[in-house]
Amino acid sequence: MRVAVVVFPGTNCELDVAHALRSLGGEAELVWHRETDLAGFDGVVLPGGFAHGDYLRTGAIARFSPVMGEVMRMAEEGRPVLGICNGFQILCESGLLPGALIANRDLAFICRFVELEVVDTGTVLTGAAEVGQRIKIPLNSYEGNWVDPTQSGRIALRYVDDPNGSQGSAAAVANDLGNVVGIMPHPERGTDELLGSVDGRILLEGFLRSLVPA
């Protein structure tokens, strides 16, 4: 079961995500954004960071990277596609997820633990969790404020105490199929007791479990 962790110029959470997935028994490989063939990967993660410096709009330039063609293909094939933070923004820009992410309500970067509530377990990220379950993991973003004029988004996780103005307090959003998910907080930062929480494991284990051989 192999997971591609995509690295755009400016991405910075790739090592953390790969480390967390491996610590949970997953097989994760870093893939440079110019890669045009993800054959042999069963799922893909777009990690957090500042792809292309977040210039123009967060995710706006990254979505044109050569690798995104393959990400689209995997999404259409129903394979697990996860975007974390900046990855979530890229998935919205590329149209794989509804809506867009704009600046936090208070126009300040927010880095702290937040509490989430599981709303929908029918996604590749929340499959191992239970509806109503509380999950505490770090948020780390300036543009974490999700807006969806079409009201078509499927909310998988919501903030218990909305920190950034996100529509419906959404912290994680999925497509109709549930195989493409974007999450603003960082599950990989919640996988080690020594660092304050292991709640993120529930999410990443769910993601790994949802992988089916290519």
Next chain:
Amino acid sequence: MTDEEYASVVGLLGRTPRPAELAMYSVMWSEHCSYKSSRTHLGRFPTEAPWVVVGPGENAGVVDLGDGWLAALRIESHNHPSFVEPYQGAATGVGGILRDVFTMGARPVALWDQIRFGPLDDPKNRYLFNGVVAGIAGYGNAVGVPTVGGELEFDDSYTGNPLVNVMCLGLLRRDQLVLGTAGDPDNVAVLLGNATGRDGIGGASVLASASFDETSSDKRPSVQVGDPFEEKKLIEACLELYQRGLVVGVQDLGAAGLSCATSEPAGRAGVGMDVDLDAVHVRETGMTAPELLMSESQERMMAFVSPNRVDEVLAVAAKWEIDGVVVGTVRPGGTLTVRHGGEVVAEVPAASLADDAPRYDRPLARPEWLDRLWEAPARRLEESPDRILLRLLDDPALGSTAWVYEQYDHMLFLNTIIGPGGDASLLRIRGTDKALAVSTDGNGRLCRLDPRRGAARLLFEAALNVAVTGARPLAVVDNLNFGNPEKPTVMWQFRESVEGISEACEALGIPVVGGNVSFYNESEGEDIHPTPVIGLLGLADPVPQRPPHLSRAADGMEIWEIGPMPTGNLAGTSAQRVIHGDLTGRPTAADPAMASRIVGLAAELAHQIPVLHDVSDGGLALAVAEVCIASNVGAAITDVATDLLFSEDPHRLLAVFESGSVTLPDDVSRLVGRMGGETLTLAGSEPIPLTTLRRVYDQAIPRRMSN
């Protein structure tokens, strides 16, 4: 440049310098680049220890951590640029300190910011504070290096001249160490990163080397804009170059830009260099040779490469989507020859730009106003302890700093065991059972009252901060922020501070491995408080299973004070500042022998005790309050005289643990109270509800910034 300095350039060259040559000497011989006023004194620092791999003089200090790991550390100031433009000034300060560290072959793993402003009731100070924090966040977060701690102080003396210092820590494998050397003849100089523009022409020399009022807007160089995205690509490209052993040496382009990045590596290697300015990729047209040589455009690095590896180096640059151009060739002999438009515009002894820089032994004089301060001992505290504590908790320098550090990514890389909000930051080194602890400390008011005692106490406090995480002190970097060195009283403060730091380092047996000096911090002729800032690195080996943390106190646990009995001397304390608004008296001196003993004791206790917290700003009372707030448990402190509750006398710790679970040496420990309940009661005064404590503490900064 003074007339004498000009004369010695003429002497050196045996002729009148060309414009480009004059430009190079003027920036390289500026205070900022040449340390001409401070060098004589910096020699005092102890710099040697078996674990020192690279001491002061290189871009960053490097120490050995064992297991093949090295740590690179450095601290830098960006005070004047941050006053001109707080966001970009702070942002480019972060960019600069990162380059100093990854120039050594290290991956930057953490940042700390030490920032000082005038009081927040002045909108201009709020604007500067806000802009600086946003700039550090904007650059640090985007470049992908966590800011895991720092330090914050407010005082009138910083109103016209805020202090913005940034420290960076990097990790590298022993075989990846790279130095700023040009290596052997025929090596090729490759300029990597940003295009060169007219940014900050003479910025370092003009801004950081003259009294600020002199540098009126017209004299100020154009503001430099940071590009964290370019820097991120530059970091990854350089790390790949090191991994693949493609470079002989690397030098970052900071102050003095190309002048420094060519002459210093050549000087260090005792070689010369041919440099072709026409090859430099530029952002603006029509740049003159002096402009190209002095430009401080950000996010640029110079790599020295053996001729047969050049193509591979350029390929790595291309992969990471940054520009790389060959701009020079190393030559035998010591001559640095610069060409522009095909013509030779400079031909100078490379080493002379650094080595022959002037050195001043400036006159010193102890300020006579010190007598007046010392003769007026600090007033006693009359108010009741609960009221005093609430006023301290409401102080922006003593209350929660979450408003600052929640704007910083302080968790990236999954190493932050203890982040901002505690004493020292604690970062694990993955794949080992070691962890690195860092505390940064400064205290301008203490150092104004007694620069030698004050500076020594900073160091001991930092040592205690790292010890409570289970780490032992390893090395120090210092950032010396002072006023106008042409004033004998300022130079005296400087010498005294260096003395204090040196004495404390000797007592703890740790070296200074790097630092930075910032002079001319003054406004309207008023110098800032002498403000040495130190960053102390400690190594926890092994890291405690469960390191002590403010949040681990529980109902029923005993509260002990460890260390010498404090005196009632409130000189230079937070209580004196907040309650009386005074700055008088003479601070209590540190006791080096006691300091080492308590530091050693703390490092051991850290493996057994749930809460171990250094007693510093705000004294015992504030230390207990911080534990109550973090652990959400009340406490009662037995009868301690008010002045002792708020004393900041050195070498003291707060320890909280289950009764009988630990035995402490009784000559330096006493039971002072017990955790429990929903309130904090200080020496029988009015109990303070936890909710009140937390509200006041949490709002100290937000309530001021929101108006």
Next chain:
Amino acid sequence: MRVTVEITRRPEIADPQGTTIERALHDLGHDEVRSVRVDRVFHLEVAGDDPETVKSRVEEMCRQVLANPVLEDFTVEVGR
């Protein structure tokens, strides 16, 4: 040719920046300010001699990347 592109946020989309600036202006006593909207402007230098072609090319860039259709509309002006 000089081309000016203005990207405007759809009225129905929240504008934290505009709101914050409006508040800041009121705090400073500029109560006469009724509303604030912040837009992005791109000044492009584009090669080409037929304004119409240039305009349609730039409009294509807007649809493709410069604007986010979910949030924003755009206007393109050639030669300003």
Next chain:
Amino acid sequence: MRVTVEITRRPEIADPQGTTIERALHDLGHDEVRSVRVDRVFHLEVAGDDPETVKSRVEEMCRQVLANPVLEDFTVEVGR
């Protein structure tokens, strides 16, 4: 009154964002793009009946908050 404020970054000040967007447009095949600069526009609704007074008030706002005098210049147009 409708007031339009355009904030332009001084030409000598680096514009990393503009440079990055330019690069992206080239990657997308828009080679005709020679340069890109990114600026901000504020659309204000301001109460008042004398355009001159409104203009000078808004210019004051620019110096205070809307523009960063160290990096940017501004132009104010009333009723556009």
